Amino acid sequence: MDVRAPDTTVKATAPVIAFDKITLAFGAKTIISDLSLEIGRGEIVCVIGPSGCGKTTALRVAGGLIPPTKGTVRLLGEPMAGPRRDVAIVFQDYAKALLPWRTAAGNISLALEAAGVAQSERGDRIRDLLAKVGLAGHEDKYPTEMSGGMQQRIQIARCLAQDPAVLLMDEPFGALDAMTRQGLQDEMLAIVAETGATVFFVTHDLEEAVYLGDRVIGLLPHPGRIGIDQRIDLPRPRNQLETRETPEFLRLRRTLFDFIEKAEH
Numbered sequence: 001m002d003v004r005a006p007d008t009t010v011k012a013t014a015p016v017i018a019f020d021k022i023t024l025a026f027g028a029k030t031i032i033s034d035l036s037l038e039i040g041r042g043e044i045v046c047v048i049g050p051s052g053c054g055k056t057t058a059l060r061v062a063g064g065l066i067p068p069t070k071g072t073v074r075l076l077g078e079p080m081a082g083p084r085r086d087v088a089i090v091f092q093d094y095a096k097a098l099l100p101w102r103t104a105a106g107n108i109s110l111a112l113e114a115a116g117v118a119q120s121e122r123g124d125r126i127r128d129l130l131a132k133v134g135l136a137g138h139e140d141k142y143p144t145e146m147s148g149g150m151q152q153r154i155q156i157a158r159c160l161a162q163d164p165a166v167l168l169m170d171e172p173f174g175a176l177d178a179m180t181r182q183g184l185q186d187e188m189l190a191i192v193a194e195t196g197a198t199v200f201f202v203t204h205d206l207e208e209a210v211y212l213g214d215r216v217i218g219l220l221p222h223p224g225r226i227g228i229d230q231r232i233d234l235p236r237p238r239n240q241l242e243t244r245e246t247p248e249f250l251r252l253r254r255t256l257f258d259f260i261e262k263a264e265h
């Protein structure tokens with residue numbers, strides 16, 4: 001069989017992201033060692049681990065921002081050769097991610113301009129995207145006129161403008177207060193349910209990992225490698241109060257807490 005021939009049956013079940021024996025070294029220092037991981041279509045995989053274990057580095061490798069020293073990352077079966085428009089990255093630092101001299105609409109427009117969307121279509125697309133992240137009517141605000149949560153929503157809207165198959169999120173809600181964080185978690189889950197995007201989500205917050213994830217991967221440090229691959233079978237849609245109070249949520253949180261404690265010692 002010609003493996004390059006389009007085969008929808010294979011595509012539907014093939015992993016969207018596949019790390020195949022990834023090793024990443026900076027100079028003589030090995031940061032990630034022999035990491036293999038497959039993420040299926042529409043799956044939300046949260047990545048936890050002690051500080052410095054290589055979570056952000058793994059995300060950057062998945063995004064084609066750093067080539068691995070050994071091994072291959074595949075996106076829908078194709079080796080990643082560099083950043084791609086269908087892989088969007090949301091960073092924690094929204095203030096640095098947005099251009100201060102562009103309005104909310106102007107910042108979102110950047111992604112549409114890069115994708116070659118005609119100017120006549122951009123206005124409608126921007127209005128739809130702003131509505132999707134709960135910011136209808138805010139197109140003319142500048143980043144400095146918006147709260148942290150609003151700025152992060154703009155960054156997410158700009159990523160969604162790329163129509164991404166994959167969202168790589170690096171502690172996107174880490175700098176926000178607890179209430180804003182919970183609101184954005186639910187908005188993200190709704191967007192992912194609607195778009196079917198596959199999500200690789202790095203976080204320090206174990207409860208956030210359990211609340212959002214279909215799976216939680218825990219990395220061990222020195223060098224970074226998988227120490228736990230925990231399936232999260234909590235029903236969806238999840239609820240900030242009810243889900244977090246279930247015995248299964250508390251059991252999973254405890255499992256991850258024990259993992260981190262051991263990983264740090």
Ligand SMILES: Nc1ncnc2c1ncn2[C@@H]1O[C@H](COP(=O)(O)OP(=O)(O)OP(=O)(O)O)[C@@H](O)[C@H]1O
Pocket residue numbers: 026031049050051052053054055056057058
């Ligand atoms: N460009 C680089 N050059 C050299 N070393 C680097 C580079 N980027 C990261 N590192 C090192 O790689 C290791 C892993 O960093 P990384 O940011 O991936 O960890 P992390 O698990 O995301 O940490 P944190 O939880 O603190 O954000 C750290 O020791 C870091 O100092």
